Amino acid sequence: MIIKKRCVKSKNWVKIYLPANRKIDTANISFLPEIHFFFKTIEKRPFYFKTISYFCRFNFCRKTKVMSAVSDKKKKSAPAKASLNGAAAYDKNTYLTWFETMYRVRRFEERTLFAYSQQKIRGFCHVYIGQEAIAAALVTGIRKEDKVVTAYRQHGVALARGLTSNSCMAELFGKSTGCVKGKGGSMHFFSAELNYFGGNGIVGAQIPIGTGIAFAEKYRGSDNLCVTMFGDGAARQGALHEAFNMAMTWKLPVLYICENNKYAMGTSVERTSNVTEMHKLGLSYEMPSESVDGMSPESVHEAFERAAAHIRAGKGPYYLEINTYRYRGHSVSDPAKYRSKDEVEDYRTKDPVIVTEEKIVNNKIASQKEMDALKAKIDQEVEDSLEFAENSPYPLPSELYDDNYTQADYPFLT
Secondary structure, three states: OEEEEEEEOOEEEEEEEEOOOEOOOOOOOOOOHHHHHHHHHHHHOOOOEOOEEEEEEOOOOOOOOOOOOEEOOOOOOOOOOHHHHOOOOOOHHHHHHHHHHHHHHHHHHHHHHHHHHOOOOOOOOOOOOOOHHHHHHHHHHOOOOOEEEOOOOOHHHHHHOOOOHHHHHHHHOOOOOOOOOOOOHHHOOOEOOOOEOOOOOOOOOHHHHHHHHHHHHHHHOOOOOEEEEEEOOHHHOHHHHHHHHHHHHHOOOEEEEEEEOOOOOOOOHHHHOOOOOHHHHHHHHOOOEEEEEOOOHHHHHHHHHHHHHHHHHHHOOEEEEEEOOOOOOOOOOOOOOOOOHHHHHHHHOOOHHHHHHHHHHHOOOOOHHHHHHHHHHHHHHHHHHHHHHHHOOOOOHHHOOOOOOOOOOOOOOO
16 A cells, blocks of 8 residues: 655545445554544445545544555645635625535545445436535525526535435435435436426436426426536537527527536547637627636525526526536546546646635634534535435335326327
8 A cells, every 4th residue: 555645734635546346455554533434334344446546635643554654755836716715795604504515425426426436326426526516506695495406416505505415325225215215326316396397317318308498497487497518518409509499489498507627438628629718608699608617615605696687687698608627537447548637637726625625714704613512413414414315224125106297198108
C-alpha cells in the first residue's frame, strides 16, 4: 500500500492506492473511524480490488500505522479563492442549509460507490459528486410546490427535494422500502408528494416531459413552475428545440437548466458542437438565458431567484446554463481518461462542499465545532441508510404488475 498526503491549511487529504490483486490486511491499521470503518468492512467481507483510489479527509496528528512507507513529499497548496475571506452574503440558516444539503449528497454518493463496489448495488449508477451546489440552491431558490424533473444523475436532486436517505438507498439496493418500491433503481427515483418527477433514463426525454408539466400548471392557473434539468449531452437532442419553441410560443412556466459538466458521456462540449456556450441555445427562441457558476451555491441560488421571478410574472420560460464539474466518470464504469489529472485537481480547489465549509468557519457564521456536529449527524444518517437498505426485503414477485398504468377496455389486446 502507498499513501500520499497533501495538506492545505488545516484540511488534510489522503489518497490511497491499492495494487492490483493485493488483499488488504487491516491488522496494523489505526485510522480515524471513517477510514477504519472502510477497511474493517472490507475485512469482514474479503475480496480483491483490481485498482482503487480512495480520497478522504484525515487528521495526521493522530498516530497512524500502515503496512508500508508513507510518502511525505510536499505539494504546493492551491491558492485560496478570494471568496473564502469575503463577507458572507446570506444568513446562518441559509449557509447551513446549503452545507447540510451538499454534505448529505456527498456522503450519500460516496457510500453509494462503496456499496456498489461490494455488488450490493447493480446496474447503471451515476453519482452527483462535484455538482452539489445545484442541489443546495434547489432547496432555497424555488418553492416546495414547484415541480422538478431531471435526468439519470439524480440522487442529489432527489435528496434536495426531500426524499429521505433511507428511501433512496433502499431504492438503489432494489428493496421494497425504496422510494419506488425497488422497481426504479438508480435512474428512476420519483415522489409525487414532493413534486419530484424523476429520474429519467432516456437522454433528453425529460425536456418535453418538463415542458408538459409546465403546460399543466399554466392550464390549472397556478403560479408554480417546473424546473427541467438536463446535461450538456442532452442539449443535442432535437426534442430540446421542439420544447423550447413550444414553451416560448405559449409562455409556459418552465425553468430549463443545463447542468454543463463539460463531458456528457465522455466527449467534451468542444468536440460535439460549434456552440460551446450552452446558454446561447436559448437565444434562438428569444428566451432569457444566462451562464451561471455552478460551483457556488450563492450564484446558483441567485440565478434561480431571478429566473423564478421572471416566470411567475407570466413572462414565460427562462434558461440557465449552470457550469459545473463531476469529479467522477460519467458512471461507475467510466475511468474518465478523456480529461487530464491537472484539470480535475484544478476543479477540486473549487469543491463547493469544502469552499462553503471554509467560508462558514472563516466568516464566523458557525464554529468548527458546530460544523463537525452537523457532519457527524449526516454521517450517521447515511450509515443508517445503508443498514436500512441491507435489512429491507426485496419486492415480492407477485407485485410485478402493481403500480402500472392500465386501461381496462384497451381494444388492441385480447
